[in-house]
Amino acid sequence: MARRRRRDERVRMLDIDAWAPKTEIGKLVKNKEIATIEEIFNRGKPILEPEVVDALLPELEAETLSVSPTQRTTDSGRKMSFRVIVVLGDKKGHVGIGVGKNDEVKPAIDYAMLDARKNLISVKTGCGSWECKCGTPHSIPREVRGKYGSTEVVLKPAPKGLGLAANSVVKKVLTIAGVKDIWSFSRGSTANVYNMAMATMDALNSLNSMKPQPGDKV
The missing domain is CATH 3.30.160.20 (Double Stranded RNA Binding Domain)
Structure with missing residues (x-):
């Protein structure tokens, strides 16, 4: 154990x-x-x-x-x-x-x-959920996907107060990163802790390579 x-x-x-x-x-x-x-x-x-x-x-x-x-x-x-x-x-x-x-x-x-x-x-935080108009950086600006090996993680902005609706490994990574609210889905080798953590990192890091869009609420 x-x-x-x-x-x-x-x-x-x-x-x-x-x-x-x-x-x-x-x-x-x-x-x-x-x-x-x-x-x-x-x-x-x-x-x-x-x-x-x-x-x-x-x-x-x-x-x-x-x-x-x-x-x-x-x-x-x-x-x-x-x-x-x-x-x-x-x-x-x-x-x-x-x-x-x-x-x-x-x-x-x-x-x-x-x-x-x-x-x-x-990690770029923001308020990208269409359900939320608070304007505070409690979630992420937009939906992102990350992949590592056969594991894929999808992160979607969530309204303030929802919490982290995610796999336990994804939740721990997001908590330490400072993200408070998220919708998350994963597929592939979800039992592999390292793959899940790295796929989550890949998703978060992809926010840094995206150009700001008019609809983003950061």
Whole structure:
């Protein structure tokens, strides 16, 4: 049975003071020449150092989506290890999925959180439901679809107060991203936690490549 951390757990931050950046983006962040994570996204640069995220988003939360035991054969016999999938974000429009592997669960979770930081994306929230005219960013601006492997996830704007009508994995990703109301449908390999999480990320990320339309309510 998968072991789970407490829901929406506060993330232990990395030591920014002791951080010696190795990348151009890292050095700019350390020197406070970049003040927001959006500046990095706008430059089209990847986040290669997890400390970049902690320096710009100090209030991260995370939840473990799954902990799966795996076995591999070595010269001394079979050895048990763990594969962990986590979702990490600030509930304010930023979210990432990470995977970590280790012989023990705790280090695997730590590795997954480092990986999630480097996979962070920005999520455009809005009020795109025809049933809602509140104008607040509680949902998403329009319907989007995401796909990963054989799994497809559809996200539709929902009226304020509906909540997250979605698969449990999709719901956890949206919660950490800061989306409060959604209609969601999924098809394909819906029992695969990683596929579901990544298809949801693909759907959310597609909002960033869409040009604003006259009917959008952001």
